[in-house]
Amino acid sequence: MIAFRRDLHRHPELGRQEFRTTRLLRERLLAAGLQPRVLPGGTGLIVDIVPAGTPSGTPFLAFRADIDALPIEDAKSEVPYRSTLPGRAHACGHDVHTAVVLGTALVLAGAAATGELRQPIRMIFQPAEEMMPGGALDVIKADGMEGVGRIFAVHCDPKVQVGRIGLRVGAITSACDRLLLGLDGPGGHTARPHLTTDLVTAVARMAAELPAALARRMDPRWGVSLVFGRIAAGSAPNVIPQHAELEGTVRCLELAGWREAPEALDELIGRIAETHRAKWALDYHRGVPPVVNEHESIAQLEAAMTARFAAGATDPVVEDTEQSLGGEDFSWYLEHAPGALARLGVRSPHEKGIRDLHQGDFDVDERAITVGVELFASLALEHGRI
Secondary structure, three states: OHHHHHHHHHOOOOOOOOHHHHHHHHHHHHHOOOOOEEOOOOOOEEEEEOOOOOOOOOOEEEEEEEOOOEOOOOOOOOOOOOOOOOOOEOOOOHHHHHHHHHHHHHHHHHHHHOOOOOOOEEEEEEOOOOOOOOOHHHHHHOOOOOOEEEEEEEEEEEEEEOOOEEEOOEEOOOEEEEEEEEEEOOOEEOOOHHHOOOHHHHHHHHHHHHHHHHHHHOOHHHOOEEEEEEEEEOOOOOEEOOEEEEEEEEEEOOHHHHHHHHHHHHHHHHHHHHHOOOEEEEEEEEEEOOOEEOHHHHHHHHHHHHHHHOOOOOOOOEEEOOOOOOOOHHHHHHHOOOEEEEEEEEEOOOOOOOOOOOOOOOOOOOHHHHHHHHHHHHHHHHHOOO
């Protein structure tokens, strides 16, 4: 599985372009005697492992991996598995997630053949997690959650030491949406701003005032955060432009705030735009709701991890983790079945700094793959109950 992960790391593929990754997964699963089903889009697949004699309608215990990479440069130079593709890198650990779920599938295929597996298992290899609203919806549309009673996933966490997992009951990630605000006016000369619509001032006010105004409109316990990452207006110092744009993200810790944010933004934008006589259009892209971990699923993860790794360990193998403002489309699966996302420790004990996610130098301690496979196999064989 380490070799498989390194191969994926050398050949990262972006969302809904993961044809090579899908082919390699399919070949490994077929060789293990399984019958994977490729998703209709040609990337991503689902495979079921059903023990002989399983009654019809028995719910599946599901495990999910995301298989896509990021459109950034791999900045590592000291490793032989550095990305061979310019501008693409597995900088979020999806290659590790994929190796963990594949390794688990191979273990459980063997367990089913020897009669050790006593419940049906579904492995989900999902495309396009880094895209909004996420490839989880591709899986769901292809009936990937039909019959699933509980679902688990892990995500690499460079703040957690290898050999440990981080757990949290309730929301562990935030909702995340994207917005593009366009402002329009007739344009004009900077000598006569009173005769036209001063779009530069208008868009600057939007950027400065909207985050605070939205925060005051929403319950502060919801943790709503509007942050802009791009502003564009004009091309000359003495010309008032006809178009301006503002682009950013809305993140929220609670579902209630996620549902109310678009309507509140519409009202607030309208008020500022009216003051400046600007026409406006808001392109609001729904992303993902928060991942909300179910209590029983967290208890099963803790039991499996403790039973597998705690004996003889000098330090705890399970630690509490905080809620992140990052978005994660595993949340869509939890609309259909209870489950939980665990943070998989990938930090080497000797690592001085933290190679954070979505950075070009991100890397992992590959012993985390063993931890992930044994955790999931323990859930499937002993501690995971629907």
